[in-house]
Amino acid sequence: MTENVKIKTLRRAFIRWAVAAALVIAVVLSGFLAGLMNRAGLLFLLLGVLASLFMGFSRQEIFAAFRHAFGRSGSAEDRKRAAYFWTAAGRNAWILGVLGSVLNFTIVLGGDSRGIADVSHRMIQSFLITLYGLVLAIVCFVPALKLGSRRGKESDFPSSRPAGSGTILFERVFGYALFVLVLGLTFISLIRSSPPGGPLPAAKVLLHGPAALVVIGGTLSLALFLGAGSGARALTFGFGMTGLVALLLGIIQAMFGFVHARIAEIAAAVSFIISASCYALLGLALFAAPLEDRELMDGRRERSGRFSWMVWWGLPLLAFLFLILTFVMVVTPVKKTG
Amino acid sequence: MNRKPRSDEPWDDFLKAAMPDDLPAEVAAGMRARIAEFRADIIRAEERPVRRIRIPLKGAWAALGILLLVVGSLLQGFRSRTPLADKISLLKADISNREPARSAAPAPADREIPPEDRPAIIPDEKETRS
Numbered sequence: 001m002t003e004n005v006k007i008k009t010l011r012r013a014f015i016r017w018a019v020a021a022a023l024v025i026a027v028v029l030s031g032f033l034a035g036l037m038n039r040a041g042l043l044f045l046l047l048g049v050l051a052s053l054f055m056g057f058s059r060q061e062i063f064a065a066f067r068h069a070f071g072r073s074g075s076a077e078d079r080k081r082a083a084y085f086w087t088a089a090g091r092n093a094w095i096l097g098v099l100g101s102v103l104n105f106t107i108v109l110g111g112d113s114r115g116i117a118d119v120s121h122r123m124i125q126s127f128l129i130t131l132y133g134l135v136l137a138i139v140c141f142v143p144a145l146k147l148g149s150r151r152g153k154e155s156d157f158p159s160s161r162p163a164g165s166g167t168i169l170f171e172r173v174f175g176y177a178l179f180v181l182v183l184g185l186t187f188i189s190l191i192r193s194s195p196p197g198g199p200l201p202a203a204k205v206l207l208h209g210p211a212a213l214v215v216i217g218g219t220l221s222l223a224l225f226l227g228a229g230s231g232a233r234a235l236t237f238g239f240g241m242t243g244l245v246a247l248l249l250g251i252i253q254a255m256f257g258f259v260h261a262r263i264a265e266i267a268a269a270v271s272f273i274i275s276a277s278c279y280a281l282l283g284l285a286l287f288a289a290p291l292e293d294r295e296l297m298d299g300r301r302e303r304s305g306r307f308s309w310m311v312w313w314g315l316p317l318l319a320f321l322f323l324i325l326t327f328v329m330v331v332t333p334v335k336k337t338g
Numbered sequence: 339m340n341r342k343p344r345s346d347e348p349w350d351d352f353l354k355a356a357m358p359d360d361l362p363a364e365v366a367a368g369m370r371a372r373i374a375e376f377r378a379d380i381i382r383a384e385e386r387p388v389r390r391i392r393i394p395l396k397g398a399w400a401a402l403g404i405l406l407l408v409v410g411s412l413l414q415g416f417r418s419r420t421p422l423a424d425k426i427s428l429l430k431a432d433i434s435n436r437e438p439a440r441s442a443a444p445a446p447a448d449r450e451i452p453p454e455d456r457p458a459i460i461p462d463e464k465e466t467r468s
Contacts (some may be wrong), residue, residue, distance in 0.1 A: 006340060109422060109425055109426055110425050116429075116432065116433055119429060205421055205422050205425070206422075207420075208414040208422060209410070209418065210410045210414035210418060210420075211414075212407050213405055213407065213410025214406075214408075216406055217403045217405065217406025217408075218402075218403070218407045219399075219403075220399060220402065220406065221400055221404050221407060222403075224396060224400045224403060225400070242407075249411070253414070263427050263430050263431055264423075264427055265429065266426075267427040268418075268423045270423075271423040271426055272424040274422070275420075300352055327456070328425060331433060334434050335434065
């Protein structure tokens with residue numbers, strides 16, 4: 001009896017996922033979304049999210065979450081952990097989506113161009129990665145909400161072993177290595193797609209001294225002032241607040257640049273905004289969020305703080321809005337006076 | 339002198355009644371070893387200048403963080419050149435040269451507007467006289 005119910009549940013879950021996959025494939029093949037394709041960005045997002053999950057969760061936890069998403073039942077505790085895993089996956093998709101846009105935007109600005117129309121087109125293309133990130137986040141929230149809503153009900157099957165916790169050194173190393181690989185592949189792909197004429201080396205474009213110093217210095221100071229008791233939340237707070245301050249600093253400088261009609265000042269401000277948001281988002285995705293996930297899964301903390309969630313969702317949103325502003329600032333002509 | 343009323347007397351009596359003999363030798367030895375270990379830990383902790391090292395280290399990290407923050411802000415304020423900013427400058431200059439530029443500078447107050455460009459709201463004095 002129990003076996004029959006189990007098979008039925010799995011079959012139902014499989015059909016649901018197969019229909020969703022068929023729908024997505026049909027839409028892609030129809031050519032309707034041909035203008036909305038950014039392969040390098042999609043690759044970065046999918047593999048980046050996978051890498052970020054390995055940074056914060058053990059293999060057992062990841063497999064258990066997938067099994068629960070496909071309809072496997074378990075104890076309330078197991079479902080709770082799986083629901084948190086999918087919520088974290090959605091969060092990572094959102095952060096990495098915006099980060100992908102920022103990186104793509106930087107590469108486009110650092111590369112050579114066939115004219116303004118070409119640069120503008122490629123800058124707009126970079127916003128697509130945020131769209132992918134948002135869609136992927138929504139997809140990840142479906143199992144999270146389903147598992148969350150089923151919490152508290154009596155289990156149909158014997159409880160599975162709680163997902164493995166403790167040290168996840170192997171997963172973490174694998175996650176970081178995969179992320180570096182994905183970043184490298186994305187850069188190669190983006191640089192290849194830029195027109196001949198010699199774009200600047202990616203590292204040269206991405207390394208913005210002042211922005212790096214502000215983000216790292218600010219995060220370090222804030223994390224130390226908060227103390228060890230705050231755990232990984234201190235890092236989330238540090239990266240979030242420093243990113244916010246840097247964005248505001250950049251936009252104020254850019255406005256002064258427009259008032260003084262100085263292109264160099266506007267360019268310095270725009271590059272600062274882009275680089276600071278890139279570093280702050282990288283810090284959130286690679287360090288703060290995985291460490292907070294680990295604290296939760298190890299039982300060192302009961303729940304992640306509301307402030308952390310505000311930072312995880314708010315900072316990428318602000319970074320995206322500021323990216324749009326920088327696009328407007330770059331394409332707005334200014335009478336050069338200095 | 340301890341003026342606190344002794345509330346553990348019944349327990350003392352109970353323990354004495356339950357264990358009238360001395361502790362077994364191995365239990366007593368174990369207890370002595372535990373006590374010696376406890377004392378040694380305290381002495382070691384007092385000898386180790388952990389606090390004296392940790393606090394300056396934390397302070398040094400905090401100072402370094404603030405220094406980085408200040409240096410970064412100053413570098414940005416003094417508009418230090420970066421490859422990305424140079425690229426954006428070139429692109430923006432290109433856009434500004436091609437597109438009709440909007441000047442941010444205010445128009446001079448004593449600028450002479452030719453009569454043919456003047457708005458025809460107020461009739462020209464010469465025309466009215468003639």
